[in-house]
Amino acid sequence: MANLKVTLSGWELDNPVIASSGTYGYGLLFTDIYDVNILGSFSLKGTTYEPRFGNPQPRSAECEYGVLSSIGLQNPGIDAVMSEELPKLRRHYRKRVFANVCGSSVEEYACVASRFDESEQVGIIEVNLSCPNVKEGGMNFGSDPAMAARVTGEVKKAVSKPVYVKLSSGVTDIVSIAVACEQAGADGLCMVNTMPGIRIDLRTRKPVLGTKTGGYSSPAMLPISERMVFQAYEAVSVPIIGMCGVSTARDVLEMMMAGASAVQIGSANLLNPRICKEIIDALPAEMEEYGINSLSEIIGSAH
Amino acid sequence: MIQGLYRIRENIPAAQGVYKMVLEGDTSAICAPGQFVNIRLDGFYTRRPISVCDYDSESITLMYKLAGEGTQYMSRLGRGCELDVLTGLGNGFDTSKSGPRPLLVGGGVGSAPLYGLCRALLSQGKRPAAVMGFKRAGEAMLTEEFFALGTEAYVTTEDGSMGEKGFVTDAMKAVEYTYLYVCGPSAMLRAVDAVALTDGQFSFEARMGCGFGACMSCSCKTRFGSKRICKDGPVFERKEILWQT
Numbered sequence: 202m203a204n205l206k207v208t209l210s211g212w213e214l215d216n217p218v219i220a221s222s223g224t225y226g227y228g229l230l231f232t233d234i235y236d237v238n239i240l241g242s243f244s245l246k247g248t249t250y251e252p253r254f255g256n257p258q259p260r261s262a263e264c265e266y267g268v269l270s271s272i273g274l275q276n277p278g279i280d281a282v283m284s285e286e287l288p289k290l291r292r293h294y295r296k297r298v299f300a301n302v303c304g305s306s307v308e309e310y311a312c313v314a315s316r317f318d319e320s321e322q323v324g325i326i327e328v329n330l331s332c333p334n335v336k337e338g339g340m341n342f343g344s345d346p347a348m349a350a351r352v353t354g355e356v357k358k359a360v361s362k363p364v365y366v367k368l369s370s371g372v373t374d375i376v377s378i379a380v381a382c383e384q385a386g387a388d389g390l391c392m393v394n395t396m397p398g399i400r401i402d403l404r405t406r407k408p409v410l411g412t413k414t415g416g417y418s419s420p421a422m423l424p425i426s427e428r429m430v431f432q433a434y435e436a437v438s439v440p441i442i443g444m445c446g447v448s449t450a451r452d453v454l455e456m457m458m459a460g461a462s463a464v465q466i467g468s469a470n471l472l473n474p475r476i477c478k479e480i481i482d483a484l485p486a487e488m489e490e491y492g493i494n495s496l497s498e499i500i501g502s503a504h
Numbered sequence: 505m506i507q508g509l510y511r512i513r514e515n516i517p518a519a520q521g522v523y524k525m526v527l528e529g530d531t532s533a534i535c536a537p538g539q540f541v542n543i544r545l546d547g548f549y550t551r552r553p554i555s556v557c558d559y560d561s562e563s564i565t566l567m568y569k570l571a572g573e574g575t576q577y578m579s580r581l582g583r584g585c586e587l588d589v590l591t592g593l594g595n596g597f598d599t600s601k602s603g604p605r606p607l608l609v610g611g612g613v614g615s616a617p618l619y620g621l622c623r624a625l626l627s628q629g630k631r632p633a634a635v636m637g638f639k640r641a642g643e644a645m646l647t648e649e650f651f652a653l654g655t656e657a658y659v660t661t662e663d664g665s666m667g668e669k670g671f672v673t674d675a676m677k678a679v680e681y682t683y684l685y686v687c688g689p690s691a692m693l694r695a696v697d698a699v700a701l702t703d704g705q706f707s708f709e710a711r712m713g714c715g716f717g718a719c720m721s722c723s724c725k726t727r728f729g730s731k732r733i734c735k736d737g738p739v740f741e742r743k744e745i746l747w748q749t
């Protein structure tokens with residue numbers, strides 16, 4: 202029997218397939234399609250302190266090999282997530298979730314994270330560094346190692362649950378940011394968020410998206426995100442969750458061989474709501490094909 | 505919502521630049537006229553949302569305009585092809601509020617979901633009237649079908665090549681009604697709202713990432729907070745709509 206189990210900071214997941222933040226709502230939408238309890242886990246929509254409406258329309262633009270989105274962290278705010286979404290979810294989902302935390306200041310991150318820390322439904326606090334830092338000119342927290350370390354350190358101080366830091370992909374030296382987060386106390390890394398991109402409408406001669414730029418996600422990103430995971434694996438010792446472009450069971454195996462302890466599936470859920478189930482179902486046969494008995498044995502095998 | 509494989513029974517031109525597609529498969533998730541389906545097309549990374557024009561226990565009729573590469577690709581698919589389709593999406597029209605004499609106002613392919621709505625209203629013993637606007641006679645669609653239902657139906661064209669010359673808002677003046685159901689391009693929705701004499705429901709469009717509520721691509725502001733056009737809509741009541749300026 203193929204062993205799909207993986208462990209993240211002492212939490213044993215039935216399999217390494219985790220649905221990504223912002224592409225899975227609060228989980229319930231997928232219950233029409235399959236029993237969401239089969240997932241390794243999933244990550245809640247990025248949550249801020251106050252409710253946020255998000256960005257102007259259009260927020261989504263199709264590309265040749267993927268999709269460009271700029272949602273702007275629309276969410277009902279931490280109070281509503283704690284008092285409404287989590288209790289609703291409990292009726293359908295037995296496992297723990299990742300709580301994706303966003304903020305426009307270091308204090309906001311710490312505050313939202315500490316609220317999630319109170320919930321027994323939350324397994325891991327996932328800190329999304331791709332948020333604009335309002336106090337310091339809007340540059341995102343993830344583009345500078347010192348900023349990334351500060352957020353990580355402050356969130357760590359505010360919570361007792363494991364803290365995984367989700368890194369931005371549009372940076373020149375991802376390894377230095379990964380190392381800075383580890384040194385600041387991160388218990389794990391999520392690598393990576395979407396790649397900044399733009400599309401222009403030929404008819405209007407203007408950007409398609411309301412915010413001009415957005416995040417590109419695509420199966421074509423896999424070699425790039427996998428390279429980032431590969432490089433970070435050599436520089437840090439905390440677990441890495443690989444993502445951005447993972448859409449098949451083989452991609453899962455590759456990502457894990459590059460150094461990931463688990464994977465996340467994002468925009469693929471939007472095109473094919475059954476994708477996580479399909480990947481989980483396909484994993485045992487793919488493992489057999491490549492002579493893998495236990496997934497945990499292949500983590501980082503490419504090094 | 506159901507995600508299923510649906511077989512193309514028919515895929516034929518219905519008007520200039522408009523195709524009619526009939527899909528066979530499980531229609532059990534569809535619960536109201538005005539809902540839509542979301543069609544996956546090979547080689548495209550987002551699905552294409554299309555309103556249900558009509559449906560029965562085993563088939564779904566769609567009317568779609570050739571708008572770009574995706575719909576052009578759809579128009580080349582032959583009978584017997586299978587498509588991965590999400591069905592039962594969105595809220596659809598609420599027929600319980602119509603009163604005895606609702607008026608259905610459609611613009612272009614926006615008339616498609618009003619056809620199924622019209623049938624539903626008739627089956628409830630109501631006497632709907634319809635106003636359909638097109639650019640020119642060649643683009644007119646479903647007019648025969650509406651007449652065949654025995655409904656009072658008015659057609660307007662911008663160039664006068666069929667029916668009355670003008671806009672749906674001109675033809676609306678001649679009709680008395682208890683409620684409005686409106687679907688069409690956003691400028692038309694706005695114009696209808698400006699002359700509307702009763703409450704009503706308006707069907708909206710947005711660029712969609714998923715079509716089933718997961719991604720927040722389609723959010724809009726309403727008087728009662730933010731709503732997802734794909735999940736909380738696409739149909740909104742007139743009194744909750746915040747018109748964008």
Ligand SMILES: Cc1cc2nc3c(=O)[nH]c(=O)nc-3n(C[C@H](O)[C@H](O)[C@H](O)COP(=O)(O)OP(=O)(O)OC[C@H]3O[C@@H](n4cnc5c(N)ncnc54)[C@H](O)[C@@H]3O)c2cc1C
Nearest residue numbers: 263553554555567568569571572573574575613709710711
């Ligand atoms: C709820 C809903 C119901 C609809 N019902 C119908 C219908 O019954 N008949 C019909 O002809 N059309 C309908 N549309 C519009 C239809 O979805 C678009 O015309 C179609 O997606 C265009 O695809 P394309 O690849 O040909 O065009 P392209 O312009 O090449 O498409 C590029 C991208 O933009 C999206 N897009 C383009 N136009 C629209 C639009 N108006 N609304 C939403 N997304 C768009 C496409 O889905 C695709 O992701 C509906 C849209 C929505 C949101």
Ligand SMILES: Cc1cc2nc3c(=O)[nH]c(=O)nc-3n(C[C@H](O)[C@H](O)[C@H](O)COP(=O)(O)O)c2cc1C
Nearest residue numbers: 221222223247329394395418445446466467468719
């Ligand atoms: C529509 C959409 C919304 C997203 N929202 C969030 C979010 O709220 N927080 C976050 O950390 N990442 C968010 N992401 C990024 C995804 O979680 C994921 O990291 C990214 O899309 C890369 O993975 P993929 O290639 O599998 O999509 C979002 C992505 C998309 C497409």
Ligand code: FES
Nearest residue numbers: 713715719720734
């Ligand atoms: S299109 Fe994804 S939530 Fe509406």
